[in-house]
Amino acid sequence: MKWKSIFKKQAVLLLIVSTAMIYTSVYAGNGSILTNPNNVNSLADGVTGKVTDAYGIALAGVTVTVKGTSMKAVSGSDGTYSIALATKNARLVFSMVGFYTTEKQASLGVLNISMTEDVKKLDEVIVIGYGTQKKGDLTGAVATVSSEKLNQGINQSTAHALQGQAAGVTVIQNSGEPGAGVEIRIRGAGSINDNSPLYVVDGMIGGIGSLNPADIESLTVLKDAASAAIYGARGANGVVIVTTKKGKRNQKASVSYNSSLGNQSVWKMPSSLDAAQRNMIHKEALTNDAVPTTETIWKYYNDPANGATKTDWFKEVFQSALIANHNVSVQGGGEKSNYLFSLGYMDNNGIVLGTNYKRYNVRFNSQQEIMDNLTFGENFSIVQSNTKSAEIRGGYDGVLSAALFNMRNTPVWVDQANKIYGTPTGDFPNPVASLNARDNRGIGNEVNGNIYLEYKLHNLITFKTDLGYNSFNGKNTGFQAVAIGGGRGLENKNSYSESRSNSSTWIWNNTATIDKRIGNHHVSGLAGMSAESSLWEGLNGGTAFDFSNESPALRYYNNAGSFPGHVSGGADDNTLQSYFGRVGYEYADKYLLAANFRADGSSKFGPDNRWGYFPSVSGGWRISKEKFFDALSNFASDFKLRASWGQLGNDKIPNYQYYTTVSGVGSPTLDGNAFTAVAQNRLSNPDIKWEVTTQTDIGIDASFLNDRFTLTADYFNKLTTDILVQVPLVASLGVGSAPYRNAGDVSNKGFDLGLTYRNRKHEFKYSVTANIASVTNKLNSFGIAGSSDIFSANYKNTDVGRIAEGEPLGHFFVYNALGIFQTQAEVDAYTKSGSKIQPDAVAGDVKFEDRNGDGVISASDRFNAGNSFPTLTGSLSLNGEYKGFDINMLLVGSQGNKIFNGLKLGGVFMQGSSYNNSPEILDRWTTTNHSNTVPRVTINDPNNNKRYSTLYLEDGSYARLKYLTIGYTFDKKVVSEKISKLRVYLTMQNLITITKYTGYDPEVGAEGSFSNNLYGLDKGTYPIAKAFIFGVNFNF
């Protein structure tokens, strides 16, 4: 296996490099180990002492200043300091990041001091929309995630890294495939449309798909209307604000290198029937179906050669795969400037043969104070991503379906030397042939940047103008080589298709902010405007065939033998213009008030409905600052009550929906040739406008037990009205897609809860954080007379999900299976007005509920059989430090969601005789095994046991140890003072998964369009990998 040698090489290299680094550093720093760099004057005219924390642990690096002078000292690694005093009575100020600054009267001699850790970080400044705010002053529901937290587990993308880190933020992983996207939902699904949040990176609206998590300084999630209202028409699904790392002023150039290398494998190896088991089951089915033994199908099973198992398809399809990550950054700053430069590289090989994702990140930013109070700055990033994907899901092409349904008496190869594959009996291809022959690639090149100019006037008003630009070039290619014997779609001829797209967006933000404190009054304000324009252009080259040479270098249209296809292309653009403002007022840090307003004009809507107006107000009361609270202050050190209300919009629909258009609809063959064809294939609606979400939030922020225990809790009530929805039309209108209409309303109610407990036992420092959230969702009404439901997703052309009045979005709509008829008498007794409800059933068939009582089982008997969205999501993270060791782990989970296990169709419910089944079918009903969940085996299936029923639904609850990282940071004494940090670590991803779900993976995500709001339709999901990753952090 090739990866093994690569893995070994890289691992050895890594080991040598890191050992060499440690070794040289120790030597280089040898001289300084025993010397104290902070040694000052003699003790006679000064003070000495030791600084410790509340637990008596020595604190190194504490700055000691003589108040009113510039005299300074820094405590050494044993916590001791010594400083000269100008006068005999002076006050010493002890300060260090993360601790309360302490002042003490000092006199000559010894002064030992213990400092109190500032754990609640109320003065922490966090990034909010178009500005920053102190955490203690927040009046909205805002969650922040630090760089540290985002990078503890080693993640492919920023969105992956957010999983489990903030209460009320659900990360839905669609696939374990390298490079696959992840969707984020904040506080449920407010719309029948796209429910993804708005992403803002360094002030620019954009995506976070290709953002390197290592480049992130902090991430803020704006959950309620008051926080997100400043983003108006696009904030209804919440806002994720990302701030990338920056250099700091007055800091020497420092280099940080972070490298990791690991091995990934499938967390659970699926299985299927072996050839002998398959023979037994299929023969039983033929017997049950009374297929005469003279029919040829019996010959297959009676041939002993077909009873021999030759292949375990899953073991052929899954591989153990290498994952490598390298990040280097250089940062620093002078008196008037700062800079940061970083490089990132990721190489993620998938656990399914041949899948791969590579990403190269370059990022640069700097700030220059070019005149007094006038600052110029910029952020730039360049990303290239390369994805090689496989056909994972899909009716006949999915390799994970093929691995399950292909017979195991078929060999992988008939003749490997001559590349002749073992041919499957049915329509699924040989999955190994499919993976080898299909080469689907995507390349994306992205350039992001913004430049800004900021001017501070008398420390009162700040003006800022900020121009951002994003450019994306993408190319997708698919080559399918000929695979002899590989099965359907692979044997005949090779083919190639290519599509390209480019898009660009510019945004221009101009803001003025004011901040003034007069006594106990603190007033702040923001006024701004923004203009934004995007253009997308795409070209689809069609499919070409018959390449006489399949070499990868020759995969261009020029080398094709025939080109019957039809080239298509088009463009799409939109603009947005906005005005916004914010006013804040605080009195004595006790009473907090804020109001936001935004007006957005969008080209997506017609001139009369173009402008939307989005207000919000919020308030906070820090009860703990009141006199009457003093009695409680020993117990609760901080207690704040918050409330907010606001309105936000959602405009995530395609452009031009208020125009009727005539567009390309393929190319019929007329007079033997392709003929350009057009049609009006979509109906328009000139009256569409924003959908509006009104959200109320009540929350508390509190700290107890000397700040050891902190709590943030929110209750919210979201009501989305005028939802933009495509109500399905009757086909007799002759158009492919329905017009968008503003109709109906959806409510989401729920709570988010974040709890943290921090403590320290001697040298063992630890914290435990739990995030829990729950949302109840309901479509209150469609608002369209007569309309009651929409079928939202289907599997193999049969509806699975439904959106209906009075029911939650995203529920499964199937028949209710009451069990298995154990005897013919039970079938005969299941009657309505004397006639049998299931006349075609026999003992062993599924008993379906006749819910509407009309005496037959029909489509009207389907019902809301459970929700695909969890009732409760949660995470638990543990962080501990002991001497040089650190341990970090994150457990995530969901509860109460259902998954539709699509692979049961074929796996448990037989689909023809050409396909294998899953081992679950061995528990089928027979006259001796009275199963009540798996019916008798039958191919003819006269009772239609295989119709979608509750037998397909499984509990999708799970708990997963996302990561467990154990690290060790070498003591500077051992290494070198020149090396500011050397840490080695081992990260184990997805080590433990607890679930009852029987499919490939409980993190199913959504199939295809996320706007159908159905998250648990499992068509054979690419499972998430289990990984062991070794890494080094190295700063100097």
Added chain:
Amino acid sequence: MKQIISIFMVLFVLASCNKDFLNKQPHEFTDAVFWQTADQAESALAGAYTPLQSEEALGGEEWSAISTFSDDSYLQDDGYPDFIAMSQFRATQNNEGDFSHNSYTEYYQTIKRATDVLNYTPSIKMDDAQKKRILGEANFLKTWGYYELARRYGGLPIYDSKNPAAALVRKTEAETWAVIEKSIKEATTQLAWEHQEGRPGLGAAWGLLAKVYAYEKKWAEAKTAAETVINSGKHTLTSSYEDIFTIDHEHDSEILFGLGARLDEYPITPVLMLPNNVWGGTHPEPMGEGWRLVSPTNAFYAAYQDGDLRKSATVAKRGVDIITYNGSTDVLVAPNNKSEVVCVKYNSPYKERYVGWAAGLNVPALRYADVLLIETEAIMNLNGGGPGKTVGVSAAAVHFNKVRQRAGLPAIAAPTFADLMYERRMELAFEGGDRHFDLVRWGLASSIYNSLPAEGSYKPARTYVDATHKLLPYPQKQIENSNGTIKQNPGYLGPH
């Protein structure tokens, strides 16, 4: 400092001034700029052809699978239980989301697009002959859509761009056939005998009108319409039956209307019928490619009269018949086929080499032979020889025998209705389900279907009840999407 502030002020003003900033036009035709030129009318007309060549409609999966309603065939693919239940007359609703739903949708897209062409083209300035042809083709395509759907489902919603509500209510069967008759009659005044491959000419219009009259039992009119084609002298039978279904002959004058196909593009009729594992491993062949959607029953194979040349051109029996496929010529093996018989009617493009899903063979949608037999049927009906009668009608013999003799069978001086039934069945087998629709319109479906014994597990004994099964259950999604204003057919689960 003042300068700096004024710069920021100017920026604020600059950023908000352009009035047209929010006006964005789509980068494709809007209604306002379309329907201006002849070329636009031509491409809009082409848009009406597109849905027909989709996966399910004309020459597609539903078109192939509809023949399983008859006594000729069964659905080889088990993956469509709802369709199988309908074809076995067991269904109480039509929840079949693929064949039925998609072909219904495709035919209506053709209807809507053709109707748009009929609405907008008259006001476009262009050559009169071209305009007449465009309108004639549009009328023909619109008729074709309604005709296929009316045979299946009875009364239909009639598309009206000015009245969207019309799409929500089904007209009666008689009203629907009146719309069909009117639009195809219009086409006969607009089309010319000469036509391009893939487009209908006057022969197709008169031929389809003859069939429409036959469904309406207007026998005198049917005879006249059919004889208009016959007497035009523009159409003849291809000399060999087998040749009709080859790329070389797909545009013979026998083909009144053939849906155009080119290599690697839909329609894909040949692969739908192609068996899988033809040689059972004894000769090289690409596996998994034949969709073997539909296969003939053993009984159908046995029903051919001795010497009928259409037999070897249509069916092949395992262990008996020799077929040529992918460069090999040998006795058929096809071990996976449930019956012993496969359909070989459309295999010609695959004889030398398997060329891919879309073999580029036109779909024979309407043939001259069909029109000859409609004329025969009209004459029989006008002379007391209709369905159920045993009397021979010598007046009907001339064109009847042309079809029969091409098939290598001896002429019959005074053919009976049973003779006609045999000819229609064997002549048109696997060409879009006429056998079933014929038996239904003749009122003979129950007597024939219900007396047929079960054949294996794939073609069980069936119970056809005329009052219910003369029409398919209406596609359930349409009933649901209309919120019940579209009603169900009698005998199936409501709403009625």
